[in-house]
Amino acid sequence: xxxxxxxxxxxxLKAPTGILGFDEITGxxxxxxxxxxxxxxxxxxxxVFALQFLVHGARQCKEPGIFVAFEESAKRIVANAEGFxxxxxxxxxxxxxxxxxxxxxxxxxxxxFDLSGMLAALGxxxxxxxxxxxxxxxxxxxxxxxxxxxxxxREVYRLHEWxxxxxxxxxxTAKAGGDEASTISSHQFGFMQFMVDCxxxxxxxxxxxxxxxxxxxxxxxxxxxxENESPFLIGTxxxxxxxxxxxxxxxxxxxxxxxxxxxxxLDTMLGGGYYRGASVLITGFPGTAKTTLGGAFAEAACRRGxxxxxxxFDSDKNExxxxxxxxxxxxxxxxxxxxxxxxxxxxxxxxxEMYLGRIKTLATEHKARCLVIDPMxxxxxxxxxxxxxxxxxxxxxxxxxxxxxxxxxxxxxEMSGGKDGVSTMQLSTLADTWIQLSYLLQxxxxxxGLSIIKSRGTAHSNQVRELILSDxxxxxxxxxxxxxxxxxxxxxxxxxxxxxxxxxxTEVAGKLKRVRLDAEEAELGVRVKSxxxxxxxxxxxKALLARTTEIHKGELSQGRTRMDELRGADVxxxxxxx
Amino acid sequence: xxxxxxxxxxxxYVAGDAQNSAQAIANLTALCRAYLxxxxxxxxxxxxxxxKRALADGILMTPTLVKLSPSPAPTRIVGTLSQRQPxxxxxxxEALAP
Numbered sequence: 001x002x003x004x005x006x007x008x009x010x011x012x013l014k015a016p017t018g019i020l021g022f023d024e025i026t027g028x029x030x031x032x033x034x035x036x037x038x039x040x041x042x043x044x045x046x047x048v049f050a051l052q053f054l055v056h057g058a059r060q061c062k063e064p065g066i067f068v069a070f071e072e073s074a075k076r077i078v079a080n081a082e083g084f085x086x087x088x089x090x091x092x093x094x095x096x097x098x099x100x101x102x103x104x105x106x107x108x109x110x111x112x113f114d115l116s117g118m119l120a121a122l123g124x125x126x127x128x129x130x131x132x133x134x135x136x137x138x139x140x141x142x143x144x145x146x147x148x149x150x151x152x153x154r155e156v157y158r159l160h161e162w163x164x165x166x167x168x169x170x171x172x173t174a175k176a177g178g179d180e181a182s183t184i185s186s187h188q189f190g191f192m193q194f195m196v197d198c199x200x201x202x203x204x205x206x207x208x209x210x211x212x213x214x215x216x217x218x219x220x221x222x223x224x225x226x227e228n229e230s231p232f233l234i235g236t237x238x239x240x241x242x243x244x245x246x247x248x249x250x251x252x253x254x255x256x257x258x259x260x261x262x263x264x265x266l267d268t269m270l271g272g273g274y275y276r277g278a279s280v281l282i283t284g285f286p287g288t289a290k291t292t293l294g295g296a297f298a299e300a301a302c303r304r305g306x307x308x309x310x311x312x313f314d315s316d317k318n319e320x321x322x323x324x325x326x327x328x329x330x331x332x333x334x335x336x337x338x339x340x341x342x343x344x345x346x347x348x349x350x351x352x353e354m355y356l357g358r359i360k361t362l363a364t365e366h367k368a369r370c371l372v373i374d375p376m377x378x379x380x381x382x383x384x385x386x387x388x389x390x391x392x393x394x395x396x397x398x399x400x401x402x403x404x405x406x407x408x409x410x411x412x413x414e415m416s417g418g419k420d421g422v423s424t425m426q427l428s429t430l431a432d433t434w435i436q437l438s439y440l441l442q443x444x445x446x447x448x449g450l451s452i453i454k455s456r457g458t459a460h461s462n463q464v465r466e467l468i469l470s471d472x473x474x475x476x477x478x479x480x481x482x483x484x485x486x487x488x489x490x491x492x493x494x495x496x497x498x499x500x501x502x503x504x505x506t507e508v509a510g511k512l513k514r515v516r517l518d519a520e521e522a523e524l525g526v527r528v529k530s531x532x533x534x535x536x537x538x539x540x541x542k543a544l545l546a547r548t549t550e551i552h553k554g555e556l557s558q559g560r561t562r563m564d565e566l567r568g569a570d571v572x573x574x575x576x577x578x
Numbered sequence: 579x580x581x582x583x584x585x586x587x588x589x590x591y592v593a594g595d596a597q598n599s600a601q602a603i604a605n606l607t608a609l610c611r612a613y614l615x616x617x618x619x620x621x622x623x624x625x626x627x628x629x630k631r632a633l634a635d636g637i638l639m640t641p642t643l644v645k646l647s648p649s650p651a652p653t654r655i656v657g658t659l660s661q662r663q664p665x666x667x668x669x670x671x672e673a674l675a676p
Contacts, residue, residue, distance in 0.1 A: 100636060104654055106653070107654050107655070107656060108653065108654065108655040108668040109655070109657050109664075110655055110656070110658070110659050111601070111602070112657055113598060113641060113656045113658070114639065116596060116626075116639075117591055117632050117638055117639055117640035118632075118639065120632055123629055124630050124633060125629075125633055145639075
């Protein structure tokens with residue numbers, strides 16, 4: 001027996017919108033063959049959202065669509081959308097139909113009426129072009145013509161039924177006053193929010209003088225979704241939603257490869273450098289050489305041949321090049337050959353989201369592997385702190401997911417004193433490596449100190465080092481601890497001097513001793529030699545003695561034999577008588 | 579009077595035999611009988627049967643009454659046409675009303 005499978009599961013359940021980030025929040029897009037309600041205040045991006053949904057369907061999903069324009073004329077909508085590069089005029093022939101449905105202003109009402117006419121007309125058009133998606137833009141305009149709530153409700157249900165019957169993926173947009181849209185009961189579209197399968201709310205507000213847009217999926221039947229508000233912006237190719245963290249993003253590549261920080265001795269302190277893809281935070285007061293460290297990293301990256309993006313919030317890009325050249329960091333040639341891209345972000349105004357969006361776009365365009373942001377604390381000035389924090393979080397997530405090594409500097413405000421958390425926008429907890437730069441006041445001097453507060457997954461030096469800037473570059477000096485204090489500047493120099501003298505004395509003493517030992521050695525050598533000669537002489541003498549004795553003996557025996565011969569003694573007698 | 583001699587041309591878009599459409603037809607014929615005897619022409623368009631025409635003519639609501647002539651500009655009136663006074667005003671017939 002074949003297991004029963006509902007035909008429901010064979011078709012994909014979601015209709016992708018093509019909106020960056022939105023499909024991630026909802027796990028694939030809007031509900032297919034169902035109705036979605038899109039609420040938002042004036043200028044919140046409803047029409048762009050709706051149009052993008054249709055354009056994506058027509059271009060990527062082979063799903064032709066119909067746009068019913070109740071408020072703006074189709075002509076104006078097409079003209080307004082021209083900037084997004086969607087090539088609407090090419091699509092309009094077959095895949096995208098615009099229906100002008102603005103109620104005429106001179107229309108006279110007399111008695112009750114309904115939307116059957118429009119639905120009949122749309123039904124014919126749907127059939128003719130095989131439309132799968134339909135958008136009713138600003139349904140509130142037409143509902144406003146209806147005399148009472150009961151009629152409005154009846155017409156909305158009629159529309160809903162009509163959509164379900166034709167299995168169209170419908171998107172209805174309606175005006176709602178920003179945040180108030182969240183409170184259903186006070187709202188004339190309350191019943192619609194209950195009726196539809198998915199409701200999305202767009203907000204456009206101003207927080208501390210900075211415009212901020214965000215989007216929230218209020219309900220989505222039969223699926224899990226990100227329930228939080230997600231900031232979005234209207235970019236060059238439509239809406240871009242910043243999804244914070246979704247399951248798709250877990251695949252951030254974790255690398256154990258090290259990349260140089262650009263300062264050799266800092267690499268040693270870090271046990272080889274930063275990790276590739278890590279987020280590095282450099283904090284410090286004004287003038288503690290944060291930018292210089294960032295620049296050193298950028299230069300090292302360019303030397304390795306990696307494409308790098310340097311975003312400066314403080315200075316103009318030419319100023320950055322000039323200033324860094326004064327400490328031996330030469331960026332000009334990398335800018336010239338295109339490996340390094342400098343961007344001055346002073347020109348970007350807007351919310352932290354806007355900054356994030358711009359930086360992401362720039363980095364993607366440049367195919368950057370290394371990214372320097374100097375300083376990041378500027379963000380906290382635009383909008384609320386919590387917002388800045390969430391942007392920082394998304395930036396680190398994003399750079400990790402793309403394997404981009406991120407170096408951020410952050411200004412500590414001297415005035416705010418201990419409130420580090422605010423100015424670093426809590427990046428310190430997110431960062432993999434946190435380097436703190438500070439001034440040390442000692443013996444009437446200000447010296448730059450560098451210490452590594454944390455570095456995940458790396459053994460790192462616990463010492464405070466002195467950071468020295470010169471026209472030859474950036475380096476770290478050895479420090480001398482004396483009486484529990486690290487010596488820097490002149491004190492260090494004095495200590496170094498004293499140590500130098502001491503070393504010299506020791507060296508001379510050593511030399512002297514060596515000479516003496518050499519002499520003794522030589523003397524002993526001579527003695528050994530003379531003794532050896534003496535030994536030889538003795539040996540010769542001994543050999544001579546032995547020889548003389550032998551000769552003497554031989555002669556003696558010979559002499560005896562001779563004597564025997566001469567005496568004529570016989571051999572036998574001689575043998576028997578010894 | 580020459581003005582009265584002009585012929586009125588109407589087109590009424592209806593949604594099949596929906597109740598409000600039937601009412602509109604009844605109200606329009608009653609009105610014509612009362613004020614425009616023998617000088618009117620009513621064309622009925624059923625949007626369910628001719629949806630393409632409704633689309634081309636931009637008909638959103640049913641029932642919709644369009645006065646095609648005499649000019650000026652064609653007038654559109656939506657609804658069951660049950661309120662006679664505004665209807666006569668819209669059609670330029672208020673002079674005929676009692």
